[in-house]
Amino acid sequence: MKGDLKSILRNSLNADELDLVIKSYDIIGDLGVIQIPEALSEHKRTIAEAVMQQHKHVKAVWRQSSPIRGPHRVRNLEWVGGEKLSQTVHRENGYTLKVDVQKCYFSPRLGAERMRIAGLVGDSEYVVNMFAGVGSYSIAIGKYSGAHKTVSIDINPVAVYYMKENILLNRLVGRIAPICGDARTTIADQLRNSVDRVLMPLPHEAFKYLDSAVAALRSPAGWIHYYEFAHARKNEDPVNAVKRKIVDCLEDFPVKVVEVNGRIVRQTGPNWYHIALDIHLEI
Ligand SMILES: C[S@@+](CC[C@H](N)C(=O)[O-])C[C@H]1O[C@@H](n2cnc3c(N)ncnc32)[C@H](O)[C@@H]1O
Numbered sequence: 001m002k003g004d005l006k007s008i009l010r011n012s013l014n015a016d017e018l019d020l021v022i023k024s025y026d027i028i029g030d031l032g033v034i035q036i037p038e039a040l041s042e043h044k045r046t047i048a049e050a051v052m053q054q055h056k057h058v059k060a061v062w063r064q065s066s067p068i069r070g071p072h073r074v075r076n077l078e079w080v081g082g083e084k085l086s087q088t089v090h091r092e093n094g095y096t097l098k099v100d101v102q103k104c105y106f107s108p109r110l111g112a113e114r115m116r117i118a119g120l121v122g123d124s125e126y127v128v129n130m131f132a133g134v135g136s137y138s139i140a141i142g143k144y145s146g147a148h149k150t151v152s153i154d155i156n157p158v159a160v161y162y163m164k165e166n167i168l169l170n171r172l173v174g175r176i177a178p179i180c181g182d183a184r185t186t187i188a189d190q191l192r193n194s195v196d197r198v199l200m201p202l203p204h205e206a207f208k209y210l211d212s213a214v215a216a217l218r219s220p221a222g223w224i225h226y227y228e229f230a231h232a233r234k235n236e237d238p239v240n241a242v243k244r245k246i247v248d249c250l251e252d253f254p255v256k257v258v259e260v261n262g263r264i265v266r267q268t269g270p271n272w273y274h275i276a277l278d279i280h281l282e283i
Contacts, residue, residue: 029088032061072156073105104159106162112138121145130183130201135163142172203227256282
């Protein structure tokens, strides 16, 4: 039986408990990752079974037991059902991404944003992805653009292990160059004035690295794809607030802001938004 999670659980949970079930959850390859409120802890196995009933190919279910946190941007996961597997292969947009959900960041909700960025990359471009994770944006760029090379940096050695696997799986050896290290140090040591385009998919603190992104761009011009989580009340525009902040900040650099295009990637909570800015600079 396929149906929404609440209707599958209707015979196992009472009405008050059903109200607490969070309907939307992530399917990453053959894994389910779900939030289960504390008040439903005693039903966690039943909820896991319901997820596997809703998605027959799902082999293991993990409960998100902390927010995404720390330098590697991972969340604590508690195994709640199926086989005890945390490594999987996720398929999206015609490429495959191998990932261990316990040890690396990955969100299946950003597949459309990855394709949007890949569609902006021009032929022969030299790109740096400062916060590449398992290589999700870089693989999309390698597969769907004519980029010459995408240097892909991440500070989490496990993410870089999977990034290398993903480069092989998607036959992109030579097109994506994996580097394990800190993006700031790597750019300072190897990539000053070198690239046409910089990706900054670290929305909670990309701002701290804006100087490194600018330093990586080569003359005469280039693009930065900047991400940030922004709060906005009703009638406030979260995109404009981030735009103003970044344009102000760029006034301190020896660059000319040619164009800034902003958009909401997705809403992440009540009044919270994941914002993308595409910033065109003359160097
Ligand atoms: C939000 S995740 C995004 C990963 C990937 N771009 C994706 O969307 O799947 C941010 C990544 O940045 C990495 N990271 C955090 N600080 C870093 C730094 N200073 N230098 C390089 N990587 C860093 C984390 O390990 C994490 O994999």
